[in-house]
Amino acid sequence: MINLTLTEALKKLNNGEISAVELTRDYLDRIEKYGADLNCYITVTPERAMADAAASDARRAAGAALPLDGLPIAMKDLFATRGIRTTAASKMLENFVPEYESTVSQNLINAGTVLLGKVNLDEFAMGTFSKTSFFGAPINPWQMEKRLTAGGSSGGSTSAVAGGLAIAATGTDTGGSIRFPAAITGMVGMKPTYGLCSRWGCIAYASSLDTPGPIARTVDDAALMLAAMAGHDEKDSTSAKNGFKCNGPLEAILGNGKKLRVGVIKEFANVEISDDMKTLFEKRIADLKSLGAEIVEVSIPNILDALAAYYIIAPAEASSNLARYDGMRYGLRVEGNDIYDTFDKSRAAGFGDEVKRRMIIGTAVLSSESYDVYFMQAARVRRLISDAFNAAFKKCDLIVCPSSAGTAMSLASDLKPLEYYALDLFTVAMNLVGIPACSVPCGLAQNGLPLGMQVIGARFDDMRVLQLAKHIESAANIDNRPTTIMGK
Ligand code: GLN
Numbered sequence: 001m002i003n004l005t006l007t008e009a010l011k012k013l014n015n016g017e018i019s020a021v022e023l024t025r026d027y028l029d030r031i032e033k034y035g036a037d038l039n040c041y042i043t044v045t046p047e048r049a050m051a052d053a054a055a056s057d058a059r060r061a062a063g064a065a066l067p068l069d070g071l072p073i074a075m076k077d078l079f080a081t082r083g084i085r086t087t088a089a090s091k092m093l094e095n096f097v098p099e100y101e102s103t104v105s106q107n108l109i110n111a112g113t114v115l116l117g118k119v120n121l122d123e124f125a126m127g128t129f130s131k132t133s134f135f136g137a138p139i140n141p142w143q144m145e146k147r148l149t150a151g152g153s154s155g156g157s158t159s160a161v162a163g164g165l166a167i168a169a170t171g172t173d174t175g176g177s178i179r180f181p182a183a184i185t186g187m188v189g190m191k192p193t194y195g196l197c198s199r200w201g202c203i204a205y206a207s208s209l210d211t212p213g214p215i216a217r218t219v220d221d222a223a224l225m226l227a228a229m230a231g232h233d234e235k236d237s238t239s240a241k242n243g244f245k246c247n248g249p250l251e252a253i254l255g256n257g258k259k260l261r262v263g264v265i266k267e268f269a270n271v272e273i274s275d276d277m278k279t280l281f282e283k284r285i286a287d288l289k290s291l292g293a294e295i296v297e298v299s300i301p302n303i304l305d306a307l308a309a310y311y312i313i314a315p316a317e318a319s320s321n322l323a324r325y326d327g328m329r330y331g332l333r334v335e336g337n338d339i340y341d342t343f344d345k346s347r348a349a350g351f352g353d354e355v356k357r358r359m360i361i362g363t364a365v366l367s368s369e370s371y372d373v374y375f376m377q378a379a380r381v382r383r384l385i386s387d388a389f390n391a392a393f394k395k396c397d398l399i400v401c402p403s404s405a406g407t408a409m410s411l412a413s414d415l416k417p418l419e420y421y422a423l424d425l426f427t428v429a430m431n432l433v434g435i436p437a438c439s440v441p442c443g444l445a446q447n448g449l450p451l452g453m454q455v456i457g458a459r460f461d462d463m464r465v466l467q468l469a470k471h472i473e474s475a476a477n478i479d480n481r482p483t484t485i486m487g488k
Contacts, residue, residue: 005218077118080101176427212229
């Protein structure tokens with residue numbers, strides 16, 4: 001049953017071919033068997049899962065099935081779950097059990113999903129390989145013997161879904177954390193428009209950028225997940241009024257006579273990417289053309305500065321958001337000689353190196369000497385990029401670009417902080433602007449590993465982003481079940 005996509009499983013549940021209890025048991029068995037190898041779960045919740053599944057079967061039997069009733073999912077361990085440990089993969093929150101439920105996880109409960117557990121990530125979602133996790137890095141299910149990264153920060157989510165240890169998962173994307181891990185594990189990762197999914201109860205990294213979204217095996221699956229996760233929320237002041245509706249397979253937008261203009265970003269043309277990425281990207285563009293899309297070049301003049309702006313703005317917001325972990329109210333406390341000493345000792349012991357580095361950078365760029373030259377300058381770059389995207393969407397309907405320069409790297413690669421940051425080149429601009437972007441598999445590289453490309457849209461054009469992604473998915477037509485673990 002683990003070979004079923006979410007869409008297929010939902011159909012079989014609805015026509016009575018399978019039950020939620022059977023499906024959930026299958027997934028729990030898989031987690032038992034492979035969970036430790038992949039290190040994708042921080043906390044597994046088998047009793048909760050079986051109870052959810054039984055309740056789901058009862059609802060369906062009573063003719064009151066909910067939209068995603070009985071589908072076993074994994075929750076990034078950044079979403080607060082009532083009564084279930086929520087760690088943000090930090091020692092600081094190793095034993096934190098929230099008394100409240102995040103809006104996104106509550107929405108998924110309301111949609112009838114079954115919670116399998118909480119999945120691994122970079123500490124406080126800061127990172128690119130999920131190596132900053134206090135619980136160790138999750139493993140990419142592709143060519144497992146090579147111990148490749150499943151990406152980050154939502155690396156536990158992609159490891160679990162790609163490895164068949166959850167039918168879909170939640171992720172969050174502040175600078176690429178849904179799209180990059182999805183791309184290098186052959187999954188679909190959708191960063192919706194900022195504000196579409198509530199941030200309430202999602203542990204904050206950089207509030208003006210943090211975007212919850214789904215990670216799934218197919219574009220249709222991601223659309224169904226997004227529809228369940230999204231919705232206006234009074235508890236998040238940046239929550240959008242626009243909803244996202246989808247209750248079945250997405251409709252084609254190409255090949256039915258209508259001209260769709262697809263933009264390609266001029267400034268990305270000179271960025272160094274692998275030969276495979278180049279070839280596959282060009283192939284998929286050719287497919288779109290043959291389906292009737294018109295390819296147009298668009299210019300986002302400052303897009304290569306997005307990285308620098310992001311690595312000022314995100315740490316600045318992080319330094320403010322993470323000030324709350326002081327050892328007083330919740331989280332780790334290490335007693336000191338006085339209250340300040342307790343703050344110091346708790347924070348020194350609770351946070352990992354990368355999180356500390358971000359807080360130091362953030363504090364520095366916000367200091368009175370640096371504010372104008374760093375923070376304000378980054379804010380101006382952000383505005384320029386936003387204006388350029390607005391202008392670009394007058395010349396085209398949607399934009400495409402690679403998700404990463406190459407395939408998954410080894411977890412043993414010893415990159416410098418700046419080398420990790422550079423990997424976010426293709427993803428951070430969309431967070432600065434708040435526009436939707438979906439990473440969809442665009443083919444397999446020569447080494448047999450998957451690559452992804454992004455479809456980007458104007459604000460609230462999430463539906464068309466997914467629709468075009470679906471065209472690319474069918475053109476690429478890869479089998480995204482890694483042979484090492486999906487038992488073929
Ligand atoms: N790699 C980026 C960072 O470390 C993105 C992380 C994210 O999107 N949460 O900030």
